[in-house]
Amino acid sequence: MLSAFAALPALPMLLPTFALAQLSASPAGQTPATNPLPSWNDTAPKKAIFDFVERVTKQGSPDFVREAERIATFDNDGTLWAEQPLYSQLLFALDRVKVLAPQHPEWATEEPFALLLKGDVRAALAGGEPAIAKIVMATHAGMISMEFTEIVRDWIATAKHPVTGRLYTEMVYQPMLELVAYLRSNNFNNFIVSGGGIDFMRQWTDRVYGIVPEKVVGSSGKTKFEMQNGKWVLMRLPEISFIDDGPGKPVGIHEHIGLRPIAAFDNSDGDQAMLEWTTGDKSRSRFGLLVHHTDAVREWAYDRDSKVGKLDKALDAAPAEGWTVMSMKDDWNKIFPFGSK
Template sequence: MGGFSRRDLLKAALLASTALAIPSMAFANDVPQPLPSWNNGATKASIVDFVTAVTTEGSPDYVAPADRIATFDNDGTLWGEQPMYVQLAFALDRVKAVAANHPEWKNTEPFKSIIAGDLAGMAAAGEKGLMEVLGATHSGMSGEDFTEIATQWIGSARHPKTGRLYTEMVFQPMLELIDYLDANGFKVFIVSGGGMEFMRPWTDRVYGIPSERVVGSSIKAQYDDSGTSPVINRLAEVDFIDDGAGKPVGIYNHIGKRPIAAFGNSDGDFQMLEWTTSGPGRRFGLIVHHDDAAREYAYDRQSHFGRLDRALDAAPQRGWNVVSMKDDWKTIYPQ
């Protein structure tokens, strides 16, 4: 039995109560209400209404479980992205961690600035500098070594403001939303602009989303069996950018089906929401709006990482739900 997760057992209990005609009264008091960290209001009602419609047999909106695909952006949607993307914090820490092996970095930007803790100097190197940093920290090792490095880092790195582990800065209401969809037969995927291999080591533990359901940006990889033991080498060459118009393509490539529900927080998610909600039948789109300066961060439109203009403007006419973190969520982080 130890091989089964809590979720398996819950599912078994739910199924058993139906399929094996065990009186379900014994379980009724134990079944939690969905979305406890969401305030009652239009957004929560809209979520429950959608899930009920597509899972109720005989409903005109019914969707078979195999087609209940839900895709979530990660940065800013499932966890925080301020004051910088977590993966960038990882890259900066890695530069410092391996600087001793790169004496040339003392005189090379943006490495020199990063080592000195000068973020403005780093930013001055622009996108080209950023790509050099990502290349130096994300390639040149085997896939399994990178997984080990990312696993070690995520297990100990802490947010500069809250002092929490980054994995403790996931959004509790979104965890409940993932669980609610999962319990209703959805297949939940991450579709992120972030690096696929940076997320995969911890998404199962933190979100209950296994590695094969994590879609993201990636660099090229190459199989090498010339040594004593074969390895997959990570090359310093971009393979795919899973952002903007890349997200529907990433979905097509990894999932092979159009989602019926999509969740994002920026214009980088626009096309994913558009692709999802323009399909036939009942569809669901949602934007997490960071408007809670007291409990998290408030940033908007031009000030948003990657902007939020187009998606916010389109939301009313396209029927996308806009979550106010301030008003819709009772709590931000897990206890």
């Protein structure tokens, strides 16, 4: 099925030739104390981050925020790790279709599964949200929660990005690992608030980002508590419970965290509501940052017309809202943990 991605926007082939640098189990161990953000160029976004953190953590500062209220939220796809050519969880679902196909002979003639099994990913996904929802429900439900957990753990340990050939957990942004660690060292409480599935992300975020499962907010399906073979289990149902995207993100923050963040880090229009919720209260110092994908050589360049991670309205709103817009090309001297740049 990987050949189906040949027509999709491709990362230049020089990237897979970089030497692999293993990720630390604790991102905080990756950054020297003298320069906590070494992969950030000495440009305006880096200065803005330092200035904000100093203001809210310095005792006696008029902007000082006590540790319990130093909440920072991070989107995941396109903010902490790569989201092109497709969202990683969708790629997980596509792989699961192949695995489950022998149990579903009806898929040979049922769309979008028939097209997927023929390797025509683009045509299968042309059905938009209804087609994607059908794929996700078929591959994420109908099993107990622990079974799904093991499937995700096995997949994330071995599955590789269709363009670079790297593990998905290697396709994370080194500058953002440094930022997460820097905020943690200044007693911020870091949360992931993503449109991705909460049960999918919680299996690996601690190892990759140092963000524990209980600090992950995401979309979810419905579950049912029931008895099976003499044991109580949580059965995953083919129904959506909550979509943590767009206006759902402030709701998810309220329901899972209970405090308004003072900092939010995002990359797309789907994150705009979270940025607005975070920075809308002017009674204290707050910070919002957009990761702008502008580097077609080391990663991808996309924004207003992209079907994945579209950044249009939020980009236009940034100046008036006071959000920092960070350019990958101009403001990062390194993209991924592997390689030299």
